[in-house]
Amino acid sequence: MPSVPVEYSHSKYDSDPNAGHELDSLPDDHTKSDRDSQFGMHSTVSRFRAFIDASTQQGGNACTLISGYSSDPAQQKGVFTDISQYLQTLQIPPLFDGALCLLSSVDIDDQTPSNPSDSLSFQVSCFTPSGDMIQCCGHGLLSTAFHIFQSMSSGSPKLASESSTIQLVMGDSTVNATLDGECVWLQFLVIETQPAIHAWLPLFFTGFDIQAVAQTSAADGYLIVQLLDDSDLAKVQLPGSALANFSQRALIVTTAVSGSGPHNMHFRYFAPQYGVAEDTATGSAMRILAAFWHPRFQFLNALQCSTQQGVLKSVFCHDHVKVGGFCVRDNTTTI
Incomplete structure (x- = not known):
C-alpha cells in the first residue's frame, strides 16, 4: 500500500x-x-x-x-x-x-x-x-x-x-x-487543483447535481466533487471498493452552505482504495479544500459529515493555507 x-x-x-x-x-x-x-x-x-x-x-x-x-x-x-x-x-x-x-x-x-x-x-x-x-x-x-x-x-x-x-x-x-x-x-503549502472530467462520476452521485470536479496532479492524490449548494451530504452513498475501478485518488465531496449557521461548507472524505471507507475528520483534505474554494471563500468553517463528525477551519493566504481545529x-x- x-x-x-x-x-x-x-x-x-x-x-x-x-x-x-x-x-x-x-x-x-x-x-x-x-x-x-x-x-x-x-x-x-x-x-x-x-x-x-x-x-x-x-x-x-x-x-x-x-x-x-x-x-x-x-x-x-x-x-x-x-x-x-x-x-x-x-x-x-x-x-x-x-x-x-x-x-x-x-x-x-x-x-x-x-x-x-x-x-x-x-x-x-x-x-x-x-x-x-x-x-x-x-x-x-x-x-x-x-x-x-x-x-x-x-x-x-x-x-x-x-x-x-x-x-x-x-x-x-x-x-x-x-x-x-x-x-x-x-x-501548509498551497496544493493546486485543476478542473477534471470523469464520465463515471454520476454513477456514484445519482440524484445529485454536480457543479464542479477538480483533482490534484498526483494519480494517487485527491479528487474533489462539488455538489449544488446546500446539498445533503448525508444522502451520499459510500463509494465502496468500486471506486478503485475508476480512480486511485481519495474522493472529497463538498458543498457550500448558505444561511447564518456556524458552517459555510460541508464535506465528506472517502479512500476505500486504501482501506478507509470514510474518514472522520481529515485535516489533509481541508488544506486542499481551502485552495479549492478560494476565492469564493477565504475563510472556511467546515463540518465534516462523517458519523463521528469533525469541525475544521481554514484560511487561504495566497502562498499557503492554514488549517485549524480544537x-x-x-x-x-x-x-
Missing part, C-alpha cells in the same frame, strides 16, 4: 483480520530494559481527538500519541504491524485507537532555540493501525502540536510566552503550528 496523503479513522480496524501480527521492533520476549532503550523515563501515551466541536467536546478523529520516543521515528517505516498489539507489548492498557504518532523530542527545556526568532522543531511520524506510514496526517499533527503547547505552558511558561510558533517535521515536510486561544493552526485529551498513561 503506498504512502498516500490520507488520514485514517479508527472504526474500520475494530475487526481487522490481520490484527495480532508479531512486531518487528519489539519482540514478544522483550524485557523492560529493551522498552526503556526506546522510550525515555517520562514517556507518555495519550489518546486525543482532533477537530472536535469545541462547544460540545464531541466528535473528532482519534489519535494515539507516544511522546518521548528516543529512536528517530523517520526510521521506523513499516515496523509496526498492529497498534493494539504494539501497545499491549508495551504493557499499555487497550484504551487507545486511531492513528499512532511518535514524537521524538519532548524535553521542552532542551528545545530553546539559539536564535530567539527561530521556532522550536520537533520530529513526528504517524502510522495507520495496520502499520503504514501516513504521508500527511492532519489530525495527528494537530494532536501533537496541542500536546507540545500544553507541555510548554505547564513545564516552561516563559518559553511558551516567547514561542508563538513551533515546527513539526514529518517526513520531507515541515509544518508550522501556532496556538490561538485553544485553537491550533497548521500551515483538540481534547481523553486519557494519558506513563510508560
